[in-house]
Amino acid sequence: QVQVVESGGGSVQDGDSLKLSCAVSGLPSRTNAWGWFRQGPGKEREFVAGISWTGDIIKYTESVKGRFTISRPSAKNTMFLEMNILKPEDTAVYYCGVRRIPYSAVTTSVATYDYWGQGTQVTVTS
Secondary structure, three states, rough: OOOOEOOOOEEEEEOOEEEEEEEEEOOOOOOOEEEEEOOOOOOOOOOEEEEOOOOOOEEEEEHHOEEEEEEEOOOOEEEEEEEEHHHHHHEEEEEEOOOOEEEEEEOOOOHOOOOOOOOOEEEEEO
């Protein structure tokens, strides 16, 4: 059984930083694409960043480029999202998603990710 656990969220002020972690267990393959998504109050879940199993293909949504960095240490079932210069509009529950398909591409659609954690809350106040 695949388990996904996010951690590292919190309440910070405008301009501060946070680092989120995602730990996954039970995956039959290490060749899956992983991604970070977020869901703000009254909004749909949206793509934030994604990374391939090799780590050489990375995508970001436009609003976080230059501020957020996704990483995935090789040979480990963990992923990180380093978030700098946080803004109030970054306030959301952040979710880690994992694609089931081996050698999967990095996609931005929520529907293409199969395994999800419970999320971690990030609140940014001005």
